[in-house]
Amino acid sequence: MLHRIARILSLAVCLGVIAPAEAALKVLATTPDWAALATELGGDHVNVYSATNAFQDVHRVEAKPSLVARARSADLVVATGAELEVGWLPVLVQESGNAHIQPASPGYFEAAAQLRLLDVPSSVDRSMGDVHPQGNPHVQLDPHNIASIAQALTARLSVLDPAGAAYYQARGADFQARWQQAIGRWEARAAPLKGLSVVVIHKDQVYLCHWLGLREVAAIEPKPGVPPSAGYLAELVTKLSAAPPRVILRNAYNDTKAVEWLAGKINVPVVALPFSVGGTPEAKDLFGLFDDTINRLLGTTR
Amino acid sequence: MKLTTWIAIAMLLASGLPAEIARADDLATLRSELNGLKFEYQSRIAALEARIAQLESQSAIASAASPPPPLPPPASPPASAGGTGTAFNPAMSVILAGSYAHLSEDPASYRIAGFVPSGADTGPGPRSFNLGESELTLAANVDPYFYANLTASVAADNTISAEEAYFRTTALTNGFTVKGGRFFAGVGYLNDVHAHAWDFVDQPLAYQAFLGGQLAEDGVQLKWLAPTDTFIELGVETGNGDRFPGTHRTGNGPNGGAVFAHVGDDVGDSVSWRAGASWLDRRAENRGYLDENAVGQTVVNAFSGTSRTWIVDATLKWAPHGNPTLHLLKLQAEYLRRTEDGTLVYDTAETNSGGDFRTVQSGWYVQGVYGFMPRWRTGLRYDYLDSGSTRIGLVADGQLPTAAFPILAAASPRRVTWMLDWSPSEFSRLRAQYAWDDARATVRDRQLILQYLYSIGAHGAHKY
Structure with a gap:
């Protein structure tokens, strides 16, 4: 009898443990890099989808139905920003029927907003080609940028999922340690x-x-x-x-x-x-x- | 033993869960309030942490080999030049379009045989040089709850019209969006695509015959997206219905409405698709059109009754790995079928005799656009209309001859269109289009149209 109850309780505990995993934060990343970073930082507390692959030019992406569907259920959009995705991401956000990922909401994160960008033009005009007024948005190929973005993204994950804050902080610290070590290796x-x-x-x-x-x-x-x-x-x-x-x-x-x-x-x-x-x-x-x-x-x- | 198991489960359910739910509700409210506050200071802390991390890594690098020039700390938010009042200006964009048309037939004689004329937006437009519609769009978030958009269209004859003027919600969740004001109806695939984003200079014949080119709604629309990884969208809208195929009504309340459903998904990295079905319901009251009587005089006939249109649409896009820079293919087809039921009055000015009227008509188009090298695309479109079956009471009971309704004589208008366009950048496009247009049924119109499209101002985002 007691044995049975113990089993039931342990089952309930199991369910309790499983439940948060089911309620994993859904992250829609605009590039595979932000998807990879969200996975590093969020572990099994996040469910990450990348809107593009490395063979796509992120300037030129279709606002595909599948992406609108992902935006609808997303808890967090991780974008590059600096107008890199200006031709398609606004459509996803507008069509999503999802207040949580509107710009200026906690569920909308821009990597470039965490950095000082290079190539900020003193003036812009379309005769100069596809210039970005806020600066060059292709920020992912400097690992120091990744470190800064990771810090901010860890904080954002903790805001969106306060129950998992300790988990994100621990993963974030672990990532930063491994990352700084790797930077030293790469630079050498x-x-x-x-x-x-x-x-x-x-x-x-x-x-x-x-x-x-x-x-x-x-x-x-x-x-x-x-x-x-x-x-x-x-x-x-x-x-x-x-x-x-x-x-x-x-x-x-x-x-x-x-x-x-x-x-x-x-x-x-x-x-x-x-x-x-x-x-x-x-x-x-x-x-x-x-x-x-x-x-x-x-x-x-x- | 079994019983105790069930009791234990029931107790767990009875005691634990409702409390959990009640607490969850309270918690959710508290949490969302807290989150707002937290978001603010956490992002500040994050910025500070990022700076510390940067400084640390820089000092770490400094001790290592060959330090790169240090990156400055994160920038303060850009723009918002305080006090000038420009920070809150809406995003502004202007589209300029124009064309040169060489037509073998006089456009004044253009009509789609077998179909009641749907308004001004049929046919290839005037000959020679034409200033097309110049569009001015202003759009911005109104507040945390709404977004607003105005698209004003300046026509070549110096008239300005509100092409679209709508608000849309941004604060709803669970996939709901409400739109209101004047907007393109959500039916079909092409209907809510702006002219500058069309793949051909003009709309398919079926759109010209059944929707007056492009159907705008003055009303409200509710859309819902299903919480699935496959795109499933349901929409319903209603409004005053005063555009063709409906008419202005004097009474209160809406004039019909529309429902639509879209589904879409990807097949691998390279293929995406969307398919949909729509139903448009309208009432027409004395919807007049010009025809000729048996002796060649112009008369006005008028239809009153219901007009119901089914639309089925499908679109498929292909690009290697989803990258359309080098190659892309877009296939698209729509089928429209309209049933009109009511009364038709012949020669409202003089004879003014009426009888019952029922017609079932259909049409479709299929088109493909292929990007064969960077910046270049070519496309082919085939249009087909079937005037279907028409019952005119006045003819059936012998009051008038069939010849009294020449426009309604059975016909199957068709058209073949080829286009080639070159887009030096995302913001400019030059296009040549040649059409073999058999819409009149009596004579083929050979149409050559050269078109330019320029976009200045805010970078627009395009729908699928």
Whole structure:
């Protein structure tokens, strides 16, 4: 008899333990990087969905029905901000019928808002191409940015799910410790890369270059978001032939055509970088993203 | 033994759960109030922590090899240049559109054979250079509860109209959204797509014949999204129904309404789709249209009764890994079927004789747009209409000959349209379109239209 009751009580306890897991915070991340970060920090207390994959250009994403459905049930939207997702995220938020994720709500988080951005234009005009008034939004390739964003995201998770605050703080502290250690490792390994001259496609490696001290000598896009004309490419060949860069950087989502053409003309290797979690088989999570980025960059210097 | 088990469970349920629920309610209210407060200071703490972390990591780096130039601390929130009054200005955007049309037939003679004319928005528009609709949109959150949007349309004839002027809720949860004012009805796929986002210069023939091109509603709309990973949206709306196929009514209360349902999902990374069904119900009172009598004089006939339209729509989009930069494919089809039931009065000015009237008509289009290289797209559309079955009481009982209603003579208008467009950026598009238009049934209209679309101001976000 007592044995039975004990079993029932233990069952109830089990249910009690299971219940919060069922009520996991639903996180809609706009990129695989924020999805990976939310998973690192939230563990099994969060249920994370990434709106995009590493092969998509986050400027150009469809406000697909599946994403509207995810926005409807989300407790937290983790976006890049700085108008990177301006062409599609507002539609998801507006169509969601979900007050919790409206901008300025605790359920709406922008990574870029936690940082001071690079490339903040002193004036903006669309003749300058796809410029972002608040600064360059491609912030994920500097691990120090990730650390700051992780701090703020941990705080936000604790606000949204106060019962799990201790859990998030513990995970956050653990992540920060591992992350700072990894940064030390990456920076030591990447020391030979300092001063490496690179050509980029879009201005989306700015934070990587800034972090590792790479020297960006040219961009294949004449202006952000503007594809190069034949004339511009010819000019670039002339300019770069005179002083060839060590390497051309390409992101997983970029088209290979213009890059390979230019690489052939000036006889410089192209390095395909993951750019986002999932962009290469090795970039399985945020640690893998930086490990692989540095491995691939170091590969060119050997 | 079994009994004790059940009693134990019942006790657990009876004692524990209701208390839990009651407490949960109180807790929820308290918690949401607390959360508001917490959010404020936690974000400040977070900012401070971030700064500390940054400083720590910088000092850690300083001791390690080759420190990068230190990043400054987090920025204070941008914009809001205090006191100038501009911080709260709504987002503003302007769309400019214009075209050059070369038409083999006089557009004044345009009609869709077998269908009651639906208003001004039918046909390819005038010949030669045309200033299209210039749209000005102002939109912003009103307060924490509502969002408002005004789209004013300036037509080539210097008239300004409120294309859309609506409010929408932002504070509802559980998937509910309420919209009110003037807005494009939620029926079909293309109906609530703004003209500058169309894949062709003009609307499908079925939209021109059944919805007067694009149906706006002055009323209210309620939408609900299901809490599922598959997109399931249900909507209902009602309003004054004074646009074709309805008419203005003098009485109180709404004129009909619409219900619609949409479902959608992804298939892998590369394919997404949406499908829907809509039902539009309207009443028309003396909805007049021009026709010719047996001796070629213009007469006004008028329909009164119910007009009910079914719409089924399906859209599929493909892009490798969901990245449309290089290649994209968009397939789209809609089927519309309308039943009108009531009375038809012949020659309201003179003969003014009426009889019963019933017609069942249908139409569809199917189109594909293919992005074959960055910035370039081409598309093909096929339109088909069936004037269906029409019973005109005045003809059936021998009062008037069939020839008294030339517009209602059986016909199956069709059209083939090809387009090519080039978008130098997200904000500009140049398009060429060629159509073989057999809407008149008597003669084929060959239409070449060149169009430009420019967008300035706030970056708009486009619906699926």
